[in-house]
Amino acid sequence: MEQLMIELNPQTTQPVVQVKNLAKAYGSNVVLRDVSLSVAEGSVTAMIGPSGAGKSTVLRCMNLLEQPDSGEIVIDGHCINAGKKTSPKSLAALRRSAGMVFQHFNLFPHMTVLRNVSLPQERVLGCSREQANEKSMELLKRMGLADKADQYPSRCSGGQQQRIAIARALALGPRVMLFDEPTSALDPEVGVEVLEVMKELASTGMTMVVVTHEMAFAENVADELVVMADGGIIEKGHPGQILKDPQHERTRRFLRAVLER
């Protein structure tokens, strides 16, 4: 019966993430101007562009870590309007449906790896300690980190810490995963472990939005490429197409800088 309800629910045919006319400025410094974006269920969207383009800000606006000045955000049917006051309840619902992975992992250093992954399940989903630990171990195994469960994060390498952070976000069963430059703080060799996990995640049909400078990942894994510059989206479409034949001069300049170094 529940299955039937989900199938009949028109929301499942809608994009998982919709961003409409997002704008944000810090004083006179405009960081986002009229950004609109929609992410289809099960797709991977890569966002690239020069630093200061507003990629991370868009991502951080999606789960309200940054408050946009205007615009609308819909994730999995939870709608937030920048103009109106957001109730803590709808904010919690929105954040629960979006998992976030940060450049600097942001693990809790005073908790073991297992506690890091289990605590949010207990506090946010109301799981029991046993349920949470079982789920955490399952995810840590999937990330290849089962043997690290009782360690503290500082005993793990950067790549391991980032995979722990991914497990922590996945444990809450998000509808979409937001990645904010997940490999930028890692050296290239270690970054590969994280990219492998992300590829595996994409292949299981997880909806993902990835802000990244990893062009190979953007080209091979993403279904949609979004190029941002100066607070706006200047180009979006199929990654292969954009990388081969960029339409916009700014895109060409950026790609030259990234690919020909």
Add this chain to the structure above:
Amino acid sequence: MNNLVDVAIEYGPTLLGGLKVSLTLTILSLALGLPIGLLFSFGVTAKNKAFRYISVFFVEVGRGAPALVLLQLMYYGLPNANLTLSSMASACLALTWTTAAYSAELIRGGMQSVPSGEIEGSHALGMSYRDCLRFVVIPQGLRIALPSLMGFAVLLFQATSLAYSVAVPELMSQAYSIGSSTFQYLPVFIVAGLLYAAISIPATWLSVGAERLLSRHL
């Protein structure tokens, strides 16, 4: 030297009784002052104006006024406002105020040094503001503040000697009264000083050990 040993033997029990009062005063002031300090540490940065102003008042006065002034105020001053407290109660109240004021700033400093990324992380996970404080900010902030809080506790223990001025029968006042009745001031104050040191120095070692224990994840 003989004199010192004689004084220590003869008046030891009295002095130890005073030491017990000093320790009781320290523990009571810490037990009451630290939770209030934790409250004030949030108060001084709170959005709620009444809470903030009250906290800032108590923190600034508590740190700005010498403990001796607060002690005298509570014991000799409050009766003018029709509130008469026993010497022990007024000393306890004054030192609780001092403790709350200093610990509020030490705790606030500790909390502020918890990286903002971790707070953001907990928000992104959908954890409530309260849970973020309870599981992320307070445990780490207290850990960071602990060495300085333990250092403060040692200073507070020494500051209880000021309570002799409001007739609390603690170590200093016992030593003083023995001295004034026997004129053996030198040996009696040496013994009293040794007794203060006998508590203060191991307490400092303890704080180093506690610091190591609490940072084992680093």
